Structure formats: C-alpha cells, structure tokens
Amino acid sequence: xxxxxxxxxxxxxxxxxxxxxxxxxxxxxxxxxxxxxxxxxxxxxxxxxxxxxxxxxxxxxxxxxxxxxxxxxxxxxxxxxxxxxxxxxxxxxxxxxxxxxxxxxxxxxxxxxxxxxxxxxxxxxxxxxxxxxxxxxxxxxxxxxxxxxxxxxxxxxxxxxxxxxxxxxxxxxxxxxxxxxxxxxxxxxxxxxxxxxxxxxxxxxxxxxxxxxxxxxxxxxxxxxx
Amino acid sequence: xxxxxxxxxxxxxxxxxxxxxxxxxxxxxxxxxxxxxxxxxxxxxxxxxxxxxxxxxxxxxxxxxxxxxxxxxxxxxxxxxxxxxxxxxxxxxxxxxxxxxxxxxxxxxxxxxxxxxxxxxxxxxxxxxxxxxxxxxxxxxxxxxxxxxxxxxxxxxxxxxxxxxxxxxxxxxxxxxxxxxxxxxxxxxxxxxxxxxxxxxxxxxxxxxxxxxxxxxxxxxxxxxx
Numbered sequence: 001x002x003x004x005x006x007x008x009x010x011x012x013x014x015x016x017x018x019x020x021x022x023x024x025x026x027x028x029x030x031x032x033x034x035x036x037x038x039x040x041x042x043x044x045x046x047x048x049x050x051x052x053x054x055x056x057x058x059x060x061x062x063x064x065x066x067x068x069x070x071x072x073x074x075x076x077x078x079x080x081x082x083x084x085x086x087x088x089x090x091x092x093x094x095x096x097x098x099x100x101x102x103x104x105x106x107x108x109x110x111x112x113x114x115x116x117x118x119x120x121x122x123x124x125x126x127x128x129x130x131x132x133x134x135x136x137x138x139x140x141x142x143x144x145x146x147x148x149x150x151x152x153x154x155x156x157x158x159x160x161x162x163x164x165x166x167x168x169x170x171x172x173x174x175x176x177x178x179x180x181x182x183x184x185x186x187x188x189x190x191x192x193x194x195x196x197x198x199x200x201x202x203x204x205x206x207x208x209x210x211x212x213x214x215x216x217x218x219x220x221x222x223x224x225x226x
Numbered sequence: 227x228x229x230x231x232x233x234x235x236x237x238x239x240x241x242x243x244x245x246x247x248x249x250x251x252x253x254x255x256x257x258x259x260x261x262x263x264x265x266x267x268x269x270x271x272x273x274x275x276x277x278x279x280x281x282x283x284x285x286x287x288x289x290x291x292x293x294x295x296x297x298x299x300x301x302x303x304x305x306x307x308x309x310x311x312x313x314x315x316x317x318x319x320x321x322x323x324x325x326x327x328x329x330x331x332x333x334x335x336x337x338x339x340x341x342x343x344x345x346x347x348x349x350x351x352x353x354x355x356x357x358x359x360x361x362x363x364x365x366x367x368x369x370x371x372x373x374x375x376x377x378x379x380x381x382x383x384x385x386x387x388x389x390x391x392x393x394x395x396x397x398x399x400x401x402x403x404x405x406x407x408x409x410x411x412x413x414x415x416x417x418x419x420x421x422x423x424x425x426x427x428x429x430x431x432x433x434x435x436x437x438x439x440x441x442x443x444x445x446x447x448x449x450x451x452x
C-alpha cells in the first residue's frame with residue numbers, strides 16, 4: 001500500500017466549533033463533506049482525542065467555519081495545534097455567533113448543523129449534521145488543504161485523518177536537499193510543532209529572537225534545521 | 227439559509243467503482259474523505275439512485291479512482307451522466323484491475339476498500355471502507371471540483387450531494403449576461419444534460435453538426451442558449 005495515494009484526495013480547511021458549557025471551543029478539520037442536498041446534511045470527522053468531539057457529543061450541534069485563502073493562517077495554528085480543554089482558543093480569534101453557535105469571523109462562509117446521526121470508528125467520530133443555517137461571510141476562494149500545504153507550507157496535526165508520518169511516505173519531494181544538478185540548497189527551518197516551513201526572505205538565523213511561528217505561535221527555538 | 231455557502235466546501239473528483247456480477251461498473255463522486263489513518267479508512271457518499279450503490283451493498287467492496295487535472299474529462303461524463311444499470315461504462319474507459327477491483331487507468335491514484343460500516347441518510351449511503359490497497363498511477367495534480375467547475379466548466383449530476391438547482395442560488399455570477407459597463411456578452415451555450423458550458427474559439431453556431439459535448443457525449447442539439 002502506497003500511502004502517497006491518500007495525499008491525492010482533496011480537502012478544504014475548516015474550523016469545527018461548538019460550546020463547552022457556555023465557553024466557545026473548536027478544532028481544525030479537513031474532513032468535511034456535504035452528504036445530502038434536501039434536506040442539506042454535512043458530515044465531519046473528528047478525532048476522539050480532540051476535546052471538541054466530546055463537546056459536540058454533549059451539545060448535539062456544531063458549526064463549520066470554512067477558511068478562505070485570505071483568512072489569517074494563524075487561525076489554523078490556534079485551532080489545530082492547541083487543546084481546547086485548557087486553552088480558550090476563541091480568545092485569540094475574532095468570533096461571531098450564528099444561530100446560537102460560535103463561528104470564526106474571518107472565515108469565508110459558515111454552516112451550522114444539528115447532529116442527527118454519527119458513525120464511530122477506531123479513532124474518529126463521523127458526525128452527520130442537518131444544516132440549520134448557512135451563509136457566505138466574504139468573497140474569497142476557499143482554502144484547500146493543497147493550498148495550505150503548498151503555499152502556506154503547513155502540515156496536518158497528528159490527530160487529523162490526513163496525518164501521515166514523514167517516514168511512511170516514499171519519494172517525498174520534501175526530503176530532497178540537493179537539486180537534480182547536485183547543487184546544495186539552503187537549509188530549511190521547519191517548526192517541530194506544526195510543520196510550518198520558514199520561507200521568508202530574511203535568513204532564518206537572522207530573525208529576531210522574539211520571532212514566532214505564524215501558524216502555531218511557538219517560539220523560534222522550536223524550529224529545526226532540515 | 228444561503229446555499230451558496232455549500233459551494234465553499236472543497237472536493238476532489240472521483241470514480242467509485244465495483245463489480246456488478248462480474249461486470250465492472252461505477253459512478254462519479256465528489257464526496258470522499260479519509261476518516262482514520264491507522265488502519266486507513268475512507269468514507270464515500272453514494273446516492274441510493276446510483277446503480278453503483280446497490281452493487282457496493284452486494285460486493286462489500288469499492289475502489290476510488292482519483293482523477294487528475296490531466297485525466298480525460300470525458301471520464302466524468304461517462305461515469306456521471308449515464309446509468310450503470312443499462313450501460314457498460316468501462317467499455318468506454320480504459321480500466322485496470324487492482325486487488326480484484328476495477329479502477330480507471332487514466333486516474334492519478336487509486337484506493338481499494340472493503341466496506342466495514344455504513345450510515346444511511348434520506349438519499350445517500352455513506353460507506354466506510356478499510357483500505358486494502360492504494361497506489362499512485364501517474365504524476366498529476368488531483369482534479370478538484372473547483373477546477374472541474376471553473377476550468378472544465380462542468381457541473382454536478384443531479385444525484386450528487388453537491389448538486390444545487392440554479393434557481394436556488396442567489397447572486398450567481400453565472401446568471402450575469404451583461405458586464406458592469408452594460409456591454410452585452412456573447413450568448414453562452416450550455417449542455418442541458420451535464421451543464422458543460424461551451425467556451426471554444428469557434429462560435430457555437432459554426433460547430434459541425436456531429437459535435438458532441440466533451441463531458442457527457444451528448445449531441446449538439448441538447449445545448450441550450452443562455
């Protein structure tokens with residue numbers, strides 16, 4: 001089995017959110033899709049280890065905020081690489097309340113759902129939600145996972161279904177440090193927390209000491225030379 | 227509820243295939259996503275009215291062929307706009323057999339699954355498949371639904387969860403026939419079967435009478451002036 005095939009599946013980048021006893025919480029997700037058109041239903045897949053999973057089980061409702069290419073990529077870090085159990089994620093991201101559920105204000109669209117069924121798997125719950133509200137928030141192209149990976153240069157959190165350990169991938173272009181002509185390429189600096197690959201004009205070594213990863217907000221010290 | 231929000235969800239373009247008593251069959255799908263990574267599982271959503279649905283229920287297996295941007299768009303027409311009940315779709319498309327299941331040879335990757343669970347909805351079955359085989363077939367960017375819609379200018383079959391009747395969409399750019407300056411744009415010719423919008427250099431009226439829709443293969447006569 002060649003797991004590189006899974007990388008050919010196309011996804012968007014979403015924040016799935018709900019309430020935790022009156023406190024807004026959520027997590028990033030790639031796996032969301034419309035299932036039926038009338039009535040409209042949406043399925044999302046959430047890891048059992050994500051705190052948001054148990055909150056959706058409690059409330060029976062979730063909102064999907066659809067991130068656009070111009071949404072702040074820091075949103076992905078806040079919702080993807082920290083736990084909502086001990087972190088008030090919505091304190092760091094502007095929110096709005098739509099049909100009684102918290103959504104990300106900087107998303108390009110949102111969909112609010114009431115859970116009507118679910119399917120359990122070994123690690124994830126697939127929630128089936130009946131859409132109770134949906135709207136477009138701003139004109140933007142939706143962010144695809146390919147855009148996040150190729151342009152923003154981010155990676156999947158370890159709880160994501162799309163997460164594949166680097167060593168499981170064969171022939172990954174990421175591992176090539178020399179060009180076809182054999183010339184040595186500049187070293188890459190990669191955030192060890194979220195996988196963001198620094199690609200600024202300033203050499204990484206010359207960045208100020210208070211530089212933080214634009215995706216997950218971790219300090220310069222967690223970056224690793226590859 | 228603004229259904230335009232659903233259009234911001236990102237999808238790929240796939241052919242889901244299986245056997246019908248020894249005869250290969252399948253249908254196009256947009257709704258497929260990885261659910262778990264270890265063991266790897268994939269969920270696909272198939273309309274009850276698609277003949278492929280009952281064939282998957284019988285065989286307990288399906289293959290997902292992931293179309294690439296350079297895959298022949300005619301594949302989408304063969305698998306998306308004809309019924310496998312009375313049409314041997316794989317007679318028109320080159321196939322390969324992988325782990326005992328038929329796949330589309332011109333896809334960029336394939337994933338073969340054994341059904342381990344399913345969730346029924348009013349119109350679709352969500353099949354959960356454990357991956358038994360997967361591989362990359364050729365180097366290509368996977369085709370997204372946005373690429374199919376914006377570049378190839380195709381639309382969803384009516385059985386797709388992503389299908390939205392044009393009249394349900396508000397403010398659709400597709401409906402504008404005059405530019406902001408008020409200049410009249412050339413008439414559009416749209417295939418009434420699959421929604422493909424002709425965009426060739428030759429004026430539509432001057433195309434030969436044996437012209438057929440490149441997506442669904444229907445004759446010039448089914449095109450409508452918009």
